[in-house]
Amino acid sequence: MRILVLGGGWFLGPAVVAGAVARDWEVTTFTRGRSGRVTPGATAVHGDRERPGDLARLAEEHGPWDAVIDTSASALSSRDVLAGARALEPVANxxxxxxxxxxxxxWPTAPLSPDSAVWEGLAGTDQELEQPPAGASGINPVYGRRKAATERAVVDTFGLARTSLLRPGVLLGPGEYVGRLPWWLDRARRGGRILAPGDPSRSIQPVDVRDGAVFALDQALRVGHQVHNLAAPTGRETMGGLLQACVDTTGSNGTLVWVQDDVLLRHGLRQWTELPLWWPHPGTSAIDTSSASQAGFVSRPLTETVTDTWAWLRDGNRPVPHRRWAKHGLDPEKESAVLAGMSY
Ligand SMILES: NC(=O)c1ccc[n+]([C@@H]2O[C@H](COP(=O)([O-])OP(=O)(O)OC[C@H]3O[C@@H](n4cnc5c(N)ncnc54)[C@H](OP(=O)(O)O)[C@@H]3O)[C@@H](O)[C@H]2O)c1
Structure with missing residues (x-):
């Protein structure tokens, strides 16, 4: 099996490459060569997806492949994804x-299945960049609209029968550069009274990056159109379970102090980022993953993800520096002020 990984250097990409190499697959990675590190065992090719000529060169000099696994389009326009897909279509199955x-x-207000309505917009136009209407949650859906248009770019080019669309919720695990689980682990390590958001029994659905990678590789072998949500099974994991695992894993002397949503909102705490994974919207924890499970997706227990991420950090590993990291986490003074019942 020969695969092309568009990406490969930050978080999901290395897990995909490592998994493919372990299966004795031949792997080519394509990145700009600016950041991160490509896992040994792959042939690393450098170029920029925003320059169509670079992908044409990649196709000509390094193809063909049985499959492309695309992990690097998080900031690309559908115009760029479309141009790239067109360059690769003749050389990838x-x-x-x-x-x-x-x-x-x-998202994130309503329960989601693969049949739920997806943001509209043609691929390859700049429609997705127009000022979007706010979603039902009031959240600006610019990222979701762009990703929806890039999905369409892929399907329009390869056709339904040759495409898998994988839709993860939140990915956690060794290498995470966003700063969600690393922040909670560090907060637990510092101990003391730890502000824990909302209700400990609230369901959350993060998925281990390594499980996402295994499934992406399995999808490279599939035929037909596949669309799957990737998340932990509904109702299995909770915010309380996550934070207690962080306390236990770090050997912390900390105490979790649960503070209700309305108090946190009154204090103006930023949902999702200031207290990572805290989002009171019901849709955040109502992602239907049954189609993925039926297709073989296995999501390991969150405690294992927590333990392994802590071990990875304790071994001196650090994720790739990323601008999203700084947006995550709560200032200690603000935490103390909220816990003391004062306004900040
Ligand atoms: N993290 C989450 O919770 C989450 C949730 C849902 C979905 N996702 C999706 O999962 C994927 C994220 O995977 P990842 O960031 O971990 O992937 P990754 O493949 O590990 O990292 C991204 C790679 O893309 C390369 N890259 C960036 N811009 C490029 C360009 N213009 N041309 C060529 N290469 C480029 C980067 O290296 P260079 O800088 O060297 O080019 C880097 O190696 C994204 O599609 C994201 O939308 C993530």
């Missing part, structure tokens, strides 16, 4: 596209 649950109009 299948395209596995890593998208996101943000493509659904209902």
């Amino acid at each position: 299948r395209y596995v596209y890593v998208s996101t649950v943000a493509v659904y109009e209902g």
Whole structure:
């Protein structure tokens, strides 16, 4: 099996490459060569997806492949994804596209299945860049609209029968550069009274990056059109379970102090980022993953993800520096002020 990984250097990409190499597959990676590190065992080719000529050169000099696994389109326009797909279509049998649950109009307020409505917009135009209407949650859906248009770029080019669209919720695990689980682990390690958001029994659905990678590789072998949400099974994991696992894993002397949503909102705490994974919207924890399970997706227990991420950090590993990291986490003074019941 010969695969092309568009990406490969930050988080999901290395897990995909490592998994493919472990299967004795031949792997080519394509990145700009600016950041991150490509896992040994792959042939690393450098170029920029925003320059169509670079992908044409990649296709000509390094193809053909049995499948493309695309993990690097998080910031690309559908125009660029379309141009890239057109360059690769003659030299690749299948395209596995890593998208996101943000493509659904209902995210994060409504329960989601693969049949839920997806943001509209033609691929390859700049429609997705127009000022979008706010979603039902009031959240600006610019990322979701862009990813929906890039999904369409892939399907329009490779056709339904040769495409897999994978829509993860939140990915956690060793290598995470966004700063969600690393922040909670560090907060637990510092101990003391730890502000824990909302209700400990609230369901959350993060998925381990390594499980996402295994499934992406399996999808490279599939035929027919596949569309799957990737998340932990509904109702299995909770916010309380996550935070207790962080306390236990780090050997912390910390105490979780649960503070209700309305108090946090009154204090103006930023949902989702200031307290990572805290989002009171019901849709955040109502992602239907049954189609993925039926197709063989296995999501390991969150405690294992927590333990392994802590071990990875304790071994001195650090994720690739990324602008999203700085947006995550709560200032200690603000945490103390909220816990003391004062306004900040
Ligand atoms: N993290 C989450 O919770 C989450 C949730 C839902 C969906 N997702 C999706 O999962 C995927 C993220 O995977 P990842 O960031 O971990 O992937 P990755 O493949 O590990 O990292 C992205 C790679 O893309 C390369 N790259 C960036 N811009 C490029 C360009 N213009 N041309 C060529 N290469 C480029 C980067 O290297 P260089 O800088 O060297 O080019 C880097 O190696 C995205 O599609 C994202 O939408 C993530």
